Amino acid sequence: MTDATRNASSPQGCSPKDRVLIFDTTLRDGEQCPGATMTFEEKLEVADVLDAMGVDIIEAGFPIASDGDFEAVSAIARRIKRATVAGLARAISADIARAGEAVRHAAKPRIHTFVSTSPIHLEHQMRKSEEEVLEIITKTVAQARNLVEDVEWSAMDATRTPIDYLCRTVEAAIKAGATTINLPDTVGYAVPDEYRAMFRQIRERVPNADKAIFSVHCHNDLGLAVANSLAGIEGGARQIECTINGIGERAGNAALEEVVMALRVRGDVLPYDTGIDASLLTRASKAVSTACSFPVQYNKAIVGRNAFAHESGIHQDGMLKNQTTYEIMTPESVGVSKTSLVMGKHSGRAAFRSKLKEMGYDLGDNQLEDAFTRFKALADRKKHVYDEDIEALVDENLASAHD
Numbered sequence: 115m116t117d118a119t120r121n122a123s124s125p126q127g128c129s130p131k132d133r134v135l136i137f138d139t140t141l142r143d144g145e146q147c148p149g150a151t152m153t154f155e156e157k158l159e160v161a162d163v164l165d166a167m168g169v170d171i172i173e174a175g176f177p178i179a180s181d182g183d184f185e186a187v188s189a190i191a192r193r194i195k196r197a198t199v200a201g202l203a204r205a206i207s208a209d210i211a212r213a214g215e216a217v218r219h220a221a222k223p224r225i226h227t228f229v230s231t232s233p234i235h236l237e238h239q240m241r242k243s244e245e246e247v248l249e250i251i252t253k254t255v256a257q258a259r260n261l262v263e264d265v266e267w268s269a270m271d272a273t274r275t276p277i278d279y280l281c282r283t284v285e286a287a288i289k290a291g292a293t294t295i296n297l298p299d300t301v302g303y304a305v306p307d308e309y310r311a312m313f314r315q316i317r318e319r320v321p322n323a324d325k326a327i328f329s330v331h332c333h334n335d336l337g338l339a340v341a342n343s344l345a346g347i348e349g350g351a352r353q354i355e356c357t358i359n360g361i362g363e364r365a366g367n368a369a370l371e372e373v374v375m376a377l378r379v380r381g382d383v384l385p386y387d388t389g390i391d392a393s394l395l396t397r398a399s400k401a402v403s404t405a406c407s408f409p410v411q412y413n414k415a416i417v418g419r420n421a422f423a424h425e426s427g428i429h430q431d432g433m434l435k436n437q438t439t440y441e442i443m444t445p446e447s448v449g450v451s452k453t454s455l456v457m458g459k460h461s462g463r464a465a466f467r468s469k470l471k472e473m474g475y476d477l478g479d480n481q482l483e484d485a486f487t488r489f490k491a492l493a494d495r496k497k498h499v500y501d502e503d504i505e506a507l508v509d510e511n512l513a514s515a516h517d
C-alpha cells in the first residue's frame with residue numbers, strides 16, 4: 115500500500131507511468147465565475163500555493179481584460195521561478211501583445227491563445243467562415259510564437275466542432291508554431307467515450323500531431339468534467355487544465371484535487387503520474403475558498419469537510435477495525451490530519467466506546483450501556499452532538515450512579 119492509497123495495487127514493478135502535466139487555471143477560468151473575484155494579494159498567495167504544490171503551468175489571468183489582471187499576471191510571472199506562467203489572449207493582435215508583455219519576465223513564459231471553431235460559435239458569435247478562422251489561427255499563433263517559445267492554442271467549443279474541420283484547425287495551429295493544443299469541452303457537453311475518441315482521432319489524423327502536447331479542458335455542466343478529463347488522457351492528451359475546488363464558469367471546471375487523486379488512487383488502471391504534492395491539496399483548497407469567499411460543499415470529494423468523516427454505526431465499526439474498510443485514501447495523503455468519527459444518531463456502541471476512551475473515560479459495561487442510551491436519546495433531539503454534550507451526559511450518569 116502506498117502512502118496515498120488504501121487499496122490500490124503498488125506501482126512498484128509496473129512499467130513507468132506517463133507524466134501528465136497539471137495546468138491550473140484557478141486564477142483565470144476559476145476567477146471568471148460569478149462572485150469569485152480575488153484581490154491582487156490573494157492572487158499572489160494562491161499562485162505561491164500552486165507553485166509549492168508542484169503545478170506545472172499556472173494560468174495567471176487574462177492580461178487584456180483589465181489593468182488589474184495585467185498587473186497580477188506580471189507580478190506572478192516575476193515571482194514564480196519553478197512553474198510555467200501563462201497569460202490568456204483572444205485571437206486578436208492586441209490581446210497577444212498584452213499577454214506577451216505580461217509574461218515577459220517569467221522564468222518560463224507561455225502565451226495561451228484561443229479561437230472558437232464550432233459552427234454554432236462561427237455563425238452566431240464570430241460571424242466568420244471556416245476559412246477565415248483558419249487564417250486567423252495561422253496569423254495569431256505565429257504572432258505569439260514570435261514573442262515566446264511556448265505557445266498554447268485552444269479550439270474553443272472543440273467538442274461541438276465537426277472532426278474534419280477540427281483536424282484542419284489543429285494542423286494549422288501546429289504549423290504556425292503552437293507547442294500545446296488544447297481541445298476544450300467549453301460547454302460541458304461531452305461524455306467520456308466521445309471525448310477519448312476525439313483525442314484518438316485527432317492524434318491519428320493530423321499529420322504533425324506528434325509535434326505538440328495535447329491538453330484537456332473540461333467544464334462541469336453535466337457533472338462529467340473529471341471523468342471527461344481522465345478519458346481525454348486515455349485518448350493521448352498529456353496535460354489537464356483544472357481549478358482548485360473546481361471553481362469556474364457556470365458549474366465550474368474539472369477539480370484539480372479530484373483528477374490528481376483519481377490518478378494517484380487508481381494508478382492500477384490509470385497509469386499516469388502528476389508532479390503534485392497531494393499533501394498540500396487541503397491547504398490549496400482552503401486558500402482558494404478563503405480568497406474568493408466560496409465555501410467548499412461539505413460532501414466535496416477530497417477536500418470537503420465530510421470527505422474523511424463517518425457517522426453511520428456500521429461504517430464507524432469498520433473504520434475502528436481497519437481503515438481500509440471505508441476509506442480508499444488516507445486523510446494524511448491530502449493534508450487532513452485524521453479521519454473523524456462523527457458522533458450522531460447513526461453512531462453505534464463501538465464508536466461511542468472509542469470516543470469515551472479518547473476523552474479519557476473508562477466506564478464499566480453497565481455504565482457504558484446507560485450512557486449510550488442517553489447519548490442516543492440526545493442524538494435524536496440534537497443535530498450536532500459535541501464533545502461537551504457527551505461529557506455532560508457521562509458526568510450526569512456517573513453522578514447518578516453515586517447517589
Ligand code: KIV
Pocket residue numbers: 143228268269270271296298299300301331333
Ligand atoms: O472553456 C474554454 O473553452 C476556455 C478557453 C479559453 C480555453 O476556457
Ligand code: ZN
Pocket residue numbers: 143298300331333363
Ligand atoms: Zn474554460
